[in-house]
Amino acid sequence: MSRNKNPRPAVSRRKFLAGVAVAGAASAAAPVANGATPAAAAAPSPARVPSALPPSMRVAAAETATPKELSRIGGVAGSDFMVDVIKTLDIKYLPANPASSFRAIHESLINYGGNKMPEFLTCTHEESAVGMAHGYFKVAGKPLMTLCHGTVGLQHAAMGIYNAWCDRVPVIVVGGNDLDAAHRPPGVPTIHSAQDINALVRDFTKWDDTPVSLQHFAQSFVRAYKIATTPPYGPVAISLDAGLQQEPIRDNGEKLYIPRFVASAPPQGDSGAVREAARLLAGAERPVIVVDRVARTDNGMKLLVQLAELLQAPVVDQGGRMNFPRTHYLVRPAAVIGNADVIIGMELSDFWGVVNSYIDNGEHGIGVNTSKIKPDTKLISISSVELITKSNYQDQQRFQAVDVSMPGDAEATLPSLIEAVKAAIANDRKAAIEKRGEAMKKGYREAAERTRQTAAIAWDASPISTARLVMETYAQIKDLDWSLVSSSGNVSNWHRRLWPIERHYQWLGGSGGYGVGYGAPASVGAALANRDLGRFSVSIQSDGDLMYAPGVLWTAARHKIPLLAVMHNNRGYHQEVMHVQRLSNFRNRVASLGNDMGPIGTSIENPDIEYHKLAQSMGWWAKGPIKDPAELAPAIKEAVAVVKSGQPALVNVWTQPR
Amino acid sequence: MRFIGVKGLAGLAAGLLLGCSTAAAASAENGKAAFVQHGCWQCHGFQGQGGIAGLKLAPDPIAFEAFAAFVRGSNRFMPPYSETILSNDDLADIHAYLQSIPKPADAKSIPLLNQ
Numbered sequence: 119m120s121r122n123k124n125p126r127p128a129v130s131r132r133k134f135l136a137g138v139a140v141a142g143a144a145s146a147a148a149p150v151a152n153g154a155t156p157a158a159a160a161a162p163s164p165a166r167v168p169s170a171l172p173p174s175m176r177v178a179a180a181e182t183a184t185p186k187e188l189s190r191i192g193g194v195a196g197s198d199f200m201v202d203v204i205k206t207l208d209i210k211y212l213p214a215n216p217a218s219s220f221r222a223i224h225e226s227l228i229n230y231g232g233n234k235m236p237e238f239l240t241c242t243h244e245e246s247a248v249g250m251a252h253g254y255f256k257v258a259g260k261p262l263m264t265l266c267h268g269t270v271g272l273q274h275a276a277m278g279i280y281n282a283w284c285d286r287v288p289v290i291v292v293g294g295n296d297l298d299a300a301h302r303p304p305g306v307p308t309i310h311s312a313q314d315i316n317a318l319v320r321d322f323t324k325w326d327d328t329p330v331s332l333q334h335f336a337q338s339f340v341r342a343y344k345i346a347t348t349p350p351y352g353p354v355a356i357s358l359d360a361g362l363q364q365e366p367i368r369d370n371g372e373k374l375y376i377p378r379f380v381a382s383a384p385p386q387g388d389s390g391a392v393r394e395a396a397r398l399l400a401g402a403e404r405p406v407i408v409v410d411r412v413a414r415t416d417n418g419m420k421l422l423v424q425l426a427e428l429l430q431a432p433v434v435d436q437g438g439r440m441n442f443p444r445t446h447y448l449v450r451p452a453a454v455i456g457n458a459d460v461i462i463g464m465e466l467s468d469f470w471g472v473v474n475s476y477i478d479n480g481e482h483g484i485g486v487n488t489s490k491i492k493p494d495t496k497l498i499s500i501s502s503v504e505l506i507t508k509s510n511y512q513d514q515q516r517f518q519a520v521d522v523s524m525p526g527d528a529e530a531t532l533p534s535l536i537e538a539v540k541a542a543i544a545n546d547r548k549a550a551i552e553k554r555g556e557a558m559k560k561g562y563r564e565a566a567e568r569t570r571q572t573a574a575i576a577w578d579a580s581p582i583s584t585a586r587l588v589m590e591t592y593a594q595i596k597d598l599d600w601s602l603v604s605s606s607g608n609v610s611n612w613h614r615r616l617w618p619i620e621r622h623y624q625w626l627g628g629s630g631g632y633g634v635g636y637g638a639p640a641s642v643g644a645a646l647a648n649r650d651l652g653r654f655s656v657s658i659q660s661d662g663d664l665m666y667a668p669g670v671l672w673t674a675a676r677h678k679i680p681l682l683a684v685m686h687n688n689r690g691y692h693q694e695v696m697h698v699q700r701l702s703n704f705r706n707r708v709a710s711l712g713n714d715m716g717p718i719g720t721s722i723e724n725p726d727i728e729y730h731k732l733a734q735s736m737g738w739w740a741k742g743p744i745k746d747p748a749e750l751a752p753a754i755k756e757a758v759a760v761v762k763s764g765q766p767a768l769v770n771v772w773t774q775p776r
Numbered sequence: 777m778r779f780i781g782v783k784g785l786a787g788l789a790a791g792l793l794l795g796c797s798t799a800a801a802a803s804a805e806n807g808k809a810a811f812v813q814h815g816c817w818q819c820h821g822f823q824g825q826g827g828i829a830g831l832k833l834a835p836d837p838i839a840f841e842a843f844a845a846f847v848r849g850s851n852r853f854m855p856p857y858s859e860t861i862l863s864n865d866d867l868a869d870i871h872a873y874l875q876s877i878p879k880p881a882d883a884k885s886i887p888l889l890n891q
Contacts, residue, residue, distance in 0.1 A: 479851050486851075570883035570890075575832060576825035577880055583825060589888040596891060610827035616889070692818070696829060699815040703855035709815060716818065775818055776827035 193366030196332050197226035200363065203336045203376050205235055207343050209263050209290070211254065211646065212236035213247040213673070215274075217267030218307060219294025222363035224265065236263065239646075239677050242669025244271045248278025248353075249639025250646065250670070251289040253603060256439075256626040257647035259415065261288040261346055268295035268315045268357070276319055277633045282353045283322035284467070284513045285438070285630025286411055286503070288346035289353040290339075291319070296360040297328075307360075316355045321510040324352035330359070332367060333374055340377045348382040349414065349527040350502035387500050387524030387531040395462065395498045395522045396538030400547065402460035402496075405431040406450075408472050409528075411438035411465040416622040418529035419443070422464075425536050428543070430555035437614060438467065440625040445618045447555075447562035456490050462498040463520075464528035467630075469499055470516035480704035498522040500531050513631070569615050581772040582747045584609035584686065585616070590750040591656060591684045592617050594758045598654040600624065603644035606637025607660025607686045608693070610776050623653065634691075635666025638683075642674045645681035645766075654761065659683040659768070661722055661729065662691045668732055674766045675737030682761045683768040684754060685729055687743065688775045695720040695775070733768040742770025802865075807873030810866040814857065824874050830854065834877040843871050 200223055216224060228238055241247040244266050251262035266272045272293045282289045296302035296311045316326035325345045329335040335358070342354040367374065387395075399405050407426055413419040422442055426433050432450035435442045442449060455461060455472060463469045473495075478485045497520035504525035506514075524531065543551065573585035588609055601623045602613060619625045626644060629636030637659055645655035664671075664685075674681055695716035702709035702717065714721035730742035739760040741753045750771065757767035811817060811824075819830025826832030837843060844867055850856045857867075883889045 477851075477853060479853070480855065567883075572826075572832065573889055574880040574883040574886055575835070576821060576823040577886060579821075579823050579825070581822065583821070584827065586888075589891075593888050593891060608828060610829075695815075695818050699818055700855045703857055703861065706858050706860050708861045711813075715812065716815070774821045774825070774827075776821065776829050 193368075195222065195226055195230070195363075196365050196367055197223040197363040198230045199332050199367055199374055200335055200339075200358075201226045201231040203339050204263070205231065206376050207340070207379055209236045209261065210258075210650075211239050211250075211262050212264060213239040213241045213250040213262065213643070214265040215241045215244050215247060215267070215271060217265070217271055217294060217310075219268045219271075219296055219310060219360050220265045220292070220358060220363065221294075222360065223292075223294075223358065226363075239673060241673050243667040244275035245278040245635060246639040246642075246667045246670040246673065248275045248282060248289055248291065249636055249667075250643030250673070252278065252282045252285065252287050252629075252636070253626070253640030253643030253645075254647045255287050255289070255351075255643075256640075257601065257603070257623055257644045257651070261290055261343070262643075263290035263292060266291060266293045267310060268293050269310050269312050269318075272315055272318050272355075277631070277635065278639070279319050279353050279355075280322045280511070281629045281631040281633045281636050283324075283511075283631065285627065286349075286351045286465075287353070287630070288351040290342055290346055291323070291353055291355045292358050293355060294360055294363070295328075295357050298359075298361050302360065315357045319353075319355050321508055322353070322513075323355045324350075324506070326355040326357070328357040328359070329362065332362065333372065335362070336374065336376050340379050343379060344382060349384040349530070350506055351414075352506070384527035384530040385502060385505060385525070386534065387526040389534065391522055391524045392531065392534050392538050393542075395500075395524070396535060396542040398460045398496050398498060398522065399429055399431070399462060400539055400542035400544070402429075402431075402458075403550075404458050405429050405460045405462070406434060406454050406458040407431050408434045408436065408452075408455065408461060408463045408466060409438075409441045410436040410467050411441075411627070412528045412532075413439050413441045413622060414527075414529050418532070419622050421529065421532035421536065425532060425539065427555075428536060428539055430551045430558060432558060434472075436466070436472075437625065438465070438627045438630075440619065440622045440627070443620040444614055444625075445620055447559045449562065450558075451565075456492075458491065458495055460496045460498065461491070462500070464500050465503070466499070466501060467503070467513070468515040469497070469501075469520065470518040473497065473518065474516075478700065480700070496521045498524075500524040500526060500528040500535075502527040573612065573616060576774065578747055579774065580745050580747065581688070581774050582745070582750060583774050584776060585612045586747050586750070587684065587686060587771055587773055588612040588658065589616060590747070591658070591682075591754055593751065594754045595654060595656055595682070598758075598762075599652070600654045600656055601644065601648050602626070603648065603655045603657050603681070604637045604641040605658040606634075606663035607658065607688065608776050609658055609686055609773075613658065623648070623651075634663050637663040639667065639670045641681055641683065642670050642679055645674070646677070646679050649679055654682070654758075655680065656682040656684065659685050661685065661687040661689060661727065664729060664732075665722070665727065669736070671733050671738055671766070671768075672736040678764055679766060680761045680764050681766045682754075682757055683733075683766070684757075685742070685768065685770045686773050687729060687770055688773050689723045689726065690714075690716045690721045690775070692716075692720075692775050728770070730768060730770040733766075733770075738766045738768050740768040740770065742768075743772050744769060745772045802868035802872035804869070804872040804876035806866075807869030807871065807876075810862075811870050811873055814862050814866065814870070816870060819854070823877055834874040835879045837871060837874040840868070840871045843874075 247264040266275045293315045295315045327338040329338045346354045426448045432454045433442045433448050473491045499520045576583040641657035648655045698717035709717040712718040730740035733740035753769045760767040824833035847857050
């Protein structure tokens, strides 16, 4: 480590702490320590002493009195320079749970840095902090950083980081770690240190580093930001040595500098492959566009509309992002895939799953795989995820062979693809394409009517139907500039089927890694971004998700983040309810319910959790449980008024399972 | 796949027999309880309205014979329910319950579905 190459300050923090620890051990535990040494064991037995002695005046004072004023560390704090580096990147917020391993940079951020750019947001769990950064990015398009306590904090954060990884979202994770085993405080700080904390998350971060000097930190941090924000986006990790943060800047003749950040251009599909893809699409009779995480920006959505209209091709939007207006006549369910002669998949997380089906029917214990497409259907892929080479975690899904494969960012490739398709459409094809569009418009109108009729079923049911839940919510927010920041649990997609979702911030996609516990913190993070943009945030909040780390409710109240959370409280882990039921049936056994409605271990009832009281206890306005659908509208209306005043509000609603 | 086909036929045969013997005596009230007890609500909703995990069952359920054949012999996403775990009487009662569920109001008459 560089700091060992130079003389230490007159009063080294490490020597000071080590000295305190040694002195303390010697004074408080001398009889035990002496008895443990081999030399002492060989010596004649000393006079017998009691196992516990009354404390001397000195020991009592050391244990109970206010510590003496510590000597100051001279010079400019290294962590102040780190703050200078961070400030060049316009990172607005820093959600984090405090910890000793990053106390120095914490102090610099709030005192030297004035707690602005970034502003420290107090979180009660590291997973919540990462989840907030995840949700924030999907609205703001800018990453946040978080600080984690080296080992334990990073382990708490790990699931959130995995979600961000699978969802291709940049988060800058900085973990405090005290590397110097000879000088770090013994006890808890040592238990909380590791040789390589980044190893915990290396398999699902794009890049990581362990800077050993301040100049190294400056390079690492700017590089981390650059890598995280170049498609395919992803989280990055920096292990930040506690000593490096805490010690002063050394005058060793080297002038510290901050590298300039210049955003990288996103990678695009190869021009030859783009032309070939355009040729196939232009000549297709039944082309289908399948998208998952295409639109990184509002412009991405507009480009996709342009391509779809050019081809009059149906769009199957898997919903990883707000890719395509839900009100557009070319929106189609996945069933159209079976009839396609050319399919272009863009930023799909699972191309195999698009063109194949897997039926979990217990057959031979593994289920059944069948193809959904015709044998001669041509497949085209544009995906930046092909540029990711991490292999341990299986987020790349099964391998699917395609006819044209373009490793590259879909949004960045769309302009050239659109131009290539325009050039490739023969004049004699234009009438047929236009006719295809007319059929699409008719089909869209008919499908929309069928959807409304289906939503009407169980409209007055109690527990409340998920269709009614989302439409009662929509009725209260439709005249606002709303943003659906998260939908945890499963409401049978009613919002995407019934709400006129048209703007890029009105739908943000899911967690990515399907790690339960994303919904609440991501909602708060996205609501934070929307607050700054003057938008109204609403979430559909499931019960199981909220209970992973409900402390994020407090963070929302503490930092005055307005958010309307309407609960989809179906009182169970419903995915798992069905899994256990399925396995019971396969094994020809009655699923044991105990005293619950679902198989033992899958219900969240007996007692029912009063989420409205939970929220109230953390500073939210809240109401519930609402079981009668007639009571839903007035409750949501009240909650909307609270949110408009700048506070978070929660309505606890008992719902149908899905 | 051949094995699945045989299972399906067996289920259909069982369903036809059930249709002759038990459907007439079925109780919608008992069926409502059985619908919950056997976990049908988990995918289909408490009123059989269906959703992303299970098809709509009511109102207007399919004929009992086809219903029973599917329940007994499903080889799709829904796991099959053998007679060991769902008795013929309960199956008939569940169908009676689904038959008892009234038609919903026309969506055109629900303001929230016409916003």
